[in-house]
Amino acid sequence: MAENANDPDHELVRRAQEGDTKAFDELVIKYSRKLYGLVYNMTSNKEDTHDLLQDIFAKAYRSLRHFRGKSTFYTWIYSIATNMTLNFLKKRGRRKGLSLDDEESGIQNDTSFVDQGHRANPRRQSNIHELQKKLNEALQALSEDHRAVVTMFDIQGMPHAEISKILGVSEGTVRSRLYYAHQQLQGHLEDFWKR
Amino acid sequence: MSTEIQEIRKLLKMRSESAPADEYFEDFLAEFHLRQRQDLMKRSARSLLMERVGVWIREMGRTKWMYGAGAAYALLIIGFFAWPKGNVPKEGVEPVSWEVPEQKVLHFEHDPEGKKQDVSPKPAEF
Numbered sequence: 446m447a448e449n450a451n452d453p454d455h456e457l458v459r460r461a462q463e464g465d466t467k468a469f470d471e472l473v474i475k476y477s478r479k480l481y482g483l484v485y486n487m488t489s490n491k492e493d494t495h496d497l498l499q500d501i502f503a504k505a506y507r508s509l510r511h512f513r514g515k516s517t518f519y520t521w522i523y524s525i526a527t528n529m530t531l532n533f534l535k536k537r538g539r540r541k542g543l544s545l546d547d548e549e550s551g552i553q554n555d556t557s558f559v560d561q562g563h564r565a566n567p568r569r570q571s572n573i574h575e576l577q578k579k580l581n582e583a584l585q586a587l588s589e590d591h592r593a594v595v596t597m598f599d600i601q602g603m604p605h606a607e608i609s610k611i612l613g614v615s616e617g618t619v620r621s622r623l624y625y626a627h628q629q630l631q632g633h634l635e636d637f638w639k640r
Numbered sequence: 641m642s643t644e645i646q647e648i649r650k651l652l653k654m655r656s657e658s659a660p661a662d663e664y665f666e667d668f669l670a671e672f673h674l675r676q677r678q679d680l681m682k683r684s685a686r687s688l689l690m691e692r693v694g695v696w697i698r699e700m701g702r703t704k705w706m707y708g709a710g711a712a713y714a715l716l717i718i719g720f721f722a723w724p725k726g727n728v729p730k731e732g733v734e735p736v737s738w739e740v741p742e743q744k745v746l747h748f749e750h751d752p753e754g755k756k757q758d759v760s761p762k763p764a765e766f
Contacts, residue, residue, distance in 0.1 A: 466676075473672060477665050486655060495668075502672055503679065573651075580651050599652035627645050634648065 454518040462509055469509070473502055476519065479601065480526045486596040487530045488537075489585055497533055501526045516610065524611045527593060534589045576637065583633035591626040594619055 452458070454475075460468035480501060485494040505522050512521055584592055593612065597603045598619075609616045697704055 470669060470673075473669055474665065477668060478659050481659060481665075482656060498668070499672060499675060503675060506676065507679075576651060577654075580648065595652065599649050600655045602653075602656065627648065630648050631642070631644050634644070 452514060452517040455514070458509070458512065458514070458518050462512070469506060472518065472522075476522060477502070480523070482601060483523070483526055483596060484530050486584070486600050487534065487589070487592055489581060493533070493537075497530060498526075501529055504529065520607065520610060527597075527611055531589050531593060538589070576634075579634055579637050580630070583630045586633060587626055587629055591622050591629070594622045595626045595630070598623055 454472060457468045457472055461472065477498065481494060481498060484497050484501075485491070488494055488497065501522070505525055508525070512518070516524075584595065587595065590612075594608060597608045597611070598605070603611075605616045605619050608619045612619070700707065
């Protein structure tokens with residue numbers, strides 16, 4: 446049973462643990478968008494993201510009775526999502542590199558990655574699109590652990606303390622991974638800046 | 641922090657605003673419900689089978705002890721015959737004989753010329 450009364454999801458979690466499926470549905474609706482962002486930016490593939498997200502919520506549903514409320518529900522499910530995504534990437538990395546499917550459903554072809562403020566300027570829009578493509582290549586070149594901290598800090602705006610709790614590492618490790626990742630990304634995009 | 645890294649961080653931040661349309665998440669929830677039902681059915685089938693086996697065993701009453709003893713005895717018999725025995729020779733391998741083969745002993749007489757002559761009995765004399 447959830448003990449953390451400061452958890453904004455305390456009531457929903459309590460009801461879900463007692464078997465209220467609608468309560469769990471509300472949790473899915475609340476966090477699916479955020480978790481989609483985490484998984485998509487890590488995997489850079491829509492099909493993989495969809496399948497993984499289903500697996501993540503299925504696992505959370507099965508494991509909910511073991512949730513003791515020592516952290517917030519959001520931190521708990523975010524940890525599940527991060528660990529499952531990292532495991533998936535490590536297995537995928539052992540298989541092969543980019544496939545044709547990845548080329549078609551990958552983030553570099555996602556038209557939503559467009560600077561909304563520059564829609565009226567097609568040239569600027571095209572530059573941003575190309576830059577995002579390059580940035581995606583640079584992100585995929587990072588190790589899974591470095592990509593995770595960049596996704597959580599830079600993309601999702603998570604504080605260092607929360608990232609360290611989720612990944613089970615010290616805040617110092619989070620900061621040093623971020624520093625290294627930023628250096629790597631900068632190096633990868635150096636040719637682009639020089640144009 | 642260099643301007644390039646600041647620029648990179650701005651680009652990364654833009655990604656947080658990108659997400660599929662709302663319809664995607666409605667369909668996602670519907671698919672999740674379907675999956676929950678399938679998982680429940682699988683778990684129900686398993687737990688139903690276990691429950692039925694349990695009920696069958698309970699309803700047998702005292703005869704369950706006879707069935708249990710019979711099954712244990714059958715397993716013992718099977719195990720006895722199936723267990724590999726240490727003294728059984730392998731096929732195609734002849735057992736070693738303990739008989740000492742007869743050895744042909746050569747008898748030599750001393751010859752004044754220094755030649756040794758074999759005077760062992762001829763085979764026909766055996």
